[in-house]
Amino acid sequence: MFTNEVIATFNDLEMLIYKYVMQHKEKVIYMRIRDLADEAHVSTSTIMRFCRKLNCEGFSEFKVKLKLAMDEKRDTPIKSGQHVVAEFLERTQNENFTSKLEDAADAISKANHVYFIGIGSSGTLAEYGARYFSSLGTFSTYLKDWYTPIHANLNNSITIALSVSGENQFTISHIHQLKDKNSKILSITNNGQSTIAKISDKNVSYYVSEEFFETSNITTQIPVIFILEELARRVYEKSRKSD
Incomplete structure (x- = not known):
């Protein structure tokens, strides 16, 4: 129902609705439009525009489609991620995607130090990323304990933040702390x-x-591994050419 293409078209207010719906699906299907507007802190007209982007004539149709999608998900077995990975790898050939990788690699290559942060499975990959970058000559550090206060000035550093949803509150808090110490932030997210x-x-x-x-979020992490390794290799090539 919520395809990546549709989500990418949401404005800030529509994203508020989307986030609320995703966190309270069981409740939303029984709500009135005014109830959702109050809970999401938006107007009813914003909700109607949101529904139209999902090809729904109105809020009632949206609730029906949401209920059907929920029922279908409950009955859907776990599928192979092969087709998802294949689609992603095809997109890696897109000029816009490669341009973003090159721009990110350029920023990393100019930093004096690279930090990695992430929570849960993203934390595991953040630690892997730090090791992989260090193996290719870019000394990197995985900041595991986000509770530890950062007192040093992090000028000329860059922090690579990993998060599938891009909404993890621990990671957001860690980013604010690092930005306050002047570290640049490069995030790798699904959205x-x-x-x-x-x-x-x-x-x-x-x-x-x-x-x-x-x-449990079981979204494949293969794209993250690809991006991390590709960035590390591009940074290595840049340093080799500058020597």
Whole structure:
């Protein structure tokens, strides 16, 4: 129902509706339009525009489609991620995507130090990214404990923030702390319209279909690994040519 293409067209107010709906689906299907407007802090006309972007004539039709999508997801077995990965790899040949990678690699190559942050599975990949970059000559550090206060000035550094949803509050808090110490932020997220993407200096998004099993996000992380390794290789090539 919520395709990546449609989500990318949402403005800030529509993103508020989307986030509320995704967090309260079971409740939304029984709401009146005025109830949702109050809860999401938007107008009813904004909700109607939101519904039309989803090819719904009105809020009632939206609720029916949402209920059907929820029922279908409950009955859908976990599928192979092969087609998702294949679609992503095809998009990596897109000029816009390669341009973003090159721009990100250029920013990393100019930094004196590279930091990595992330929580959960993104934290695991952040640690992997730090090791991979360091293996190719770009000394990097994974900041595991976001509770630790940062007192040093981080001028001429860049922080690579990983988050599938781009909405993790721990990561957002960590980003604010790092930005306050003058570190540039490069985020790698699934959605370029997410909060983390918007507060970053640069963002690389991969747009694959999110998958959930019960309450767990099982979205494939292969695109993140590809982006990290490709960035590290591009940074290495830049340093080799400058020697």
